[in-house]
Structures are given as structure tokens and as C-alpha cells.
Amino acid sequence: MSNFIVGLTGGIGSGKTTVANLFAELGVTLVDADIVSREVVAKGSTGLNKIVEHFGSSILLPTGDLDRAALRERIFSNSQEREWLNSLLHPMIREEMLAQLKKATSPYAILVVPLLFENGLDRLVNCTLVVDISPALQTKRTMDRDSVSAEQVQNIIASQASRADKLARADDVIDNQGTISALKSKVALLHNKYLKLADRT
Ligand code: ADP
Numbered sequence: 001m002s003n004f005i006v007g008l009t010g011g012i013g014s015g016k017t018t019v020a021n022l023f024a025e026l027g028v029t030l031v032d033a034d035i036v037s038r039e040v041v042a043k044g045s046t047g048l049n050k051i052v053e054h055f056g057s058s059i060l061l062p063t064g065d066l067d068r069a070a071l072r073e074r075i076f077s078n079s080q081e082r083e084w085l086n087s088l089l090h091p092m093i094r095e096e097m098l099a100q101l102k103k104a105t106s107p108y109a110i111l112v113v114p115l116l117f118e119n120g121l122d123r124l125v126n127c128t129l130v131v132d133i134s135p136a137l138q139t140k141r142t143m144d145r146d147s148v149s150a151e152q153v154q155n156i157i158a159s160q161a162s163r164a165d166k167l168a169r170a171d172d173v174i175d176n177q178g179t180i181s182a183l184k185s186k187v188a189l190l191h192n193k194y195l196k197l198a199d200r201t
Contacts, residue, residue, distance in 0.1 A: 004108040004198035009116035010131030012156050013142030015176040019131050020112045022187040029104035031097055033113040040092045041066050047092050108198035117161050117169050130170035133177050
């Protein structure tokens with residue numbers, strides 16, 4: 001157990017999930033912000049109950065799960081509703097991430113957050129690791145994975161912190177423009193570094 005937390009981030013398609021899974025293979029506990037943000041609005045959760053109280057049951061699917069598309073529509077053009085939702089969910093997501101990190105069984109844990117810097121969550125971690133690739137490769141890999149258009153990927157890239165900004169704020173950078181096996185070696189080196197850092201804290 002450790003209190004040492006590495007914040008892992010990178011733009012869409014950079015390889016965050018791939019890198020996170022390689023650390024997990026080495027026994028590192030992962031906490032994924034995307035998963036946590038779904039858990040806090042799961043069926044039966046306090047988060048979902050509060051959303052239904054506020055927006056009414058039309059925000060639910062027939063299954064009783066949150067209708068994400070309907071919710072997106074309700075907040076899309078209404079900044080007041082968007083703020084209401086953020087002030088409900090952001091503290092819940094943060095608390096749940098911290099609770100899961102506290103239960104980590106490895107010497108250090110990794111918090112995977114696509115918008116780590118954008119949402120100020122770098123404040124929760126001891127150091128940051130940015131997965132870096134060129135926008136061209138980012139576009140290609142995302143299109144191959146999600147079957148979306150180049151334009152859609154570029155819009156998402158534009159909505160995220162810039163490559164330069166992320167690199168400037170990173171404690172460590174992992175270049176993922178090579179092969180998966182090259183990536184594995186880089187992860188192994190960083191793993192040793194983090195084990196040493198965790199040992200000192
Ligand atoms: P993110 O989680 O940052 O969006 P992913 O880890 O899902 O990115 O990677 C995006 C896509 O690129 C996935 O389909 C993944 O399998 C692939 N990928 C990741 N790293 C490499 C690599 N080094 N070589 C080839 N393909 C890769």
C-alpha cells in the first residue's frame with residue numbers, strides 16, 4: 001500500500017488505455033476516471049437519484065439506467081443546468097476516485113484521467129505521466145479504433161489541452177509513436193522509477 005499516485009493522461013487515441021493496461025500487467029492498481037464517472041450515476045446510486053429528482057424520470061431509459069443522450073441534450077444549451085450537474089457530480093467523482101485509490105494494493109497506484117490538466121485533477125496526484133503522439137497518428141489510431149471521421153477526431157483534439165501544454169505540464173512523457181513492444185520497455189523503466197519514488201514517500 002502507498003499514498004503515491006501517478007496521474008496518467010494524454011489526448012484521445014494517444015494510448016492511455018494501452019499504457020494503463022501495461023502497468024496493470026505489472027501489478028499496478030488502476031483507477032479510471034471514466035469508469036468512476038459512470039459508477040456515480042449507476043442504477044440505484046445517490047447520484048442518479050439526485051439527477052432524477054432534478055430533471056424528472058424522463059431522464060431515465062426504460063431499463064432504469066441514465067439516458068445519457070437525453071441528459072447531454074438537457075445540459076447542452078443550458079449553462080445553468082450544466083453547472084448544476086457538474087457541481088453534483090464532480091465532488092462525487094473525486095471522492096470515489098480517492099476512495100478507490102486508498103484501497104490500492106500496489107506500492108503505487110495510477111489514476112487514468114483523459115482531462116487530468118483541464119479539470120485540475122493533477123492536484124490529486126504526486127506526479128503526472130503524459131502519453132504523447134503526433135496529431136496525425138492520434139487521428140489515424142482513433143479513426144481505426146472508433147470508425148469516426150478525421151474531422152470528428154480533430155474536433156475532439158481541439159477541445160482538449162494542446163499537445164504543447166500537456167508536454168509542458170508533464171513530469172514524465174511516454175512517446176507512443178513506436179511499436180507496442182517498444183512501449184512495453186518504456187513502461188517497465190517508468191515502473192521501476194515509480195517503485196523507487198513510492199518507496200521514499
Ligand atoms: P486512448 O485510451 O488514449 O484513447 P488507446 O490506448 O485506446 O488510446 O489507443 C488508441 C488505439 O491505438 C487503440 O486501438 C490501440 O490499440 C492503438 N495503439 C495504442 N498504442 C499503439 C502502438 N504503439 N502501436 C499501434 N497501435 C497502438
